[in-house]
Amino acid sequence: MRKLLTAGFAAAMMACGGITVAAPGTAAPQGSHVAGQILVKFRDDRAAAGVLRQHGLSDGPGVGSTGARLINVPAGKELQLISALSRNPAVEYAEPDEVVTATTDDPFFDRQYALHNDGLSFKSTGGTVTVTGGDAGDDVDAVEAWAVTKGGSTRVAIIDSGVAIDHEDISQRVVARANFSDTVIREGNPADNEKYDKYGHGTHVAGIVAAEHNTVGVAGVCPECTILDAKVLNDTGSGSTSRIVDGIDWAVDNGAKVINMSLGQRVSNRTLEAAVNNAWNAGVVIVAAAGNGGTQAKVYPGAYANVIAVAATDNKDNKASFSTYGKWVDVAAPGVNVYSTFPFHTTVLGTQNNRAPRYDVESGTSMASPIVAAVAALAWSADADATNETVRKKVEETAEDIGGNGTNWVHGRVNAHDAVKPSVP
Known part of the structure; x- marks a missing residue:
């Protein structure tokens, strides 16, 4: 399907987009603890x-x-x-x-090239989005997938900097939240509402997954999915292995079918790997950003065997220049100038990158990862007999070969419509 936009961002030390996070797709410096x-x-x-x-x-x-x-x-x-x-x-x-760091009828739907690509490119400068023409690239066919399913309340855990509760396009999709970061939040205190995501990253990621079809703002790839909000990163986009592990366990205990981690670290960690394996053994699909280093260096948790590692592409299906890549990366998804939700309040990420409150673009594997997580959630909801093994297989085997298979990634760029189609016996 040839149509519109540009996506991206990485967690765990991804340079593009002004974030250094082991969550959107990059990792903290080697040996940083x-x-x-x-x-x-x-x-x-x-x-x-x-x-x-x-x-x-x-x-x-x-x-x-x-x-x-x-x-x-x-x-x-x-x-x-x-x-x-x-x-x-x-x-x-x-x-x-280790230190971990942080990837319709709606009026801004035409800016979401990842879902509906007609060849236009969007870039934000000082909160102003400019549009340029271009040859149409390929999108993930989300619109076609919605004819089959929009998610059916499938639970997706966003392990990140939190999800803002002051944004009408995403806050109603959040069904549970927990704070594992070192940010002190007084539950139920309106004065602390902004603390749920003062950084801005988690809200952007959550909107990519499940922003509502509600005549407001943008559309999520899985608009009827529900969000489990595990806040593990603080106001500077930083966290730790132990906090990520707590977030993973909490997500499993609260019924997550898919876990997204747009963050990462460059050093493998046995405790983190054990948490990932426990989640997989509990039947969860785990998705993580590959990183924004522009090299083949592995980033964790993305590089673990039981995680789908995600690279970033642009609106012409080219590998994003900043994206980490390699034979250890499983799939790709749009990650350059991805349009999504931001908190209404001022955020660190918005200030650093000159982004507007409420809606704006961001780039990185941090943005590509939640697209894949949402595609996995759609695949779950389309198959009553699905398991995490069958969902992962559908997501990977239905990815489109856009070139670079075996070099930049294993399978190609994900396709939501093909992922929700019934399997051929």
Whole structure:
């Protein structure tokens, strides 16, 4: 289908779009870890207190369902204590807590080339969106998919900087929220409403997934999906492995069918991988941004086997210049100048990138990832017998070959309409 727009953004250290996040598709600098805490998993929890006491440490809380513990340590001694604990036979592993960073009848639908591409390109400068012509590229065929399903209340967890509750185009899609970040939010206090997403990233991602068909603003790829809002990134777009793990576990416990993580870190982490594997084993499809580094360097959680890693393309189906790529990346989706929701209030991301409140474009694999997550949710809702394995297979095997298969990505750019079609026996 040849029609309109440009999409993108990356989490976890993606440069384009003015974000450095291991959530929209990029990662924090190698070796960047949270000061004053480490992750430790014991072979036998009964030995924990004694082993820790030998190093002058106290036991700490569990990290999700991973079996690891979050241990407070003197700042600056993290790596030294990790080394010492790793030599103890009672310890299965000790590792840093890595820094993670942050990818219709509606009046702005014509700006959403990812859904309906007629060859126009949109760019935002100082809150003003300019339009230029161009040869039509290919979109993800969301409009055609809506003739089959619009999502059927499928739950998609957005593990990010939070979703603004002051935006009528997305707030009503949020059915549950939890704050795992270091931002203090007093639940039910109107004065704290802006704190749900002071950064701006999570609200943009959520709108890409599920902005309503309501004669207002934009349309989400899965407009009848519901959102589980797990706030793990703070007002600067930063978080940690342990907080991401808490968000993943919470999403699973609250019935997520799909988890989107437009964020990332460049260092693999056994605790994070365990949380991802637990979510997969619980029947969830996990999607994450590949990163905005423009290289083939792996970003996590995207690079884990049980995660669909997403690269970014432009409105002509070319790989975005900033997008991370490689044989470890599974699929691609629009990620350059993707038009979506922003909070009504002032945000850090909006200020940094000169974006307007309410609606504007953003670029990165952070923007491409939620498109794929939404396509997965549509595939779930179209098949009563679906499993996470069959949904992932449909999303990947129905992706369109736009060139670059085996080099930039494995399968190509996703196609929502083909993903919701019944499987041929």
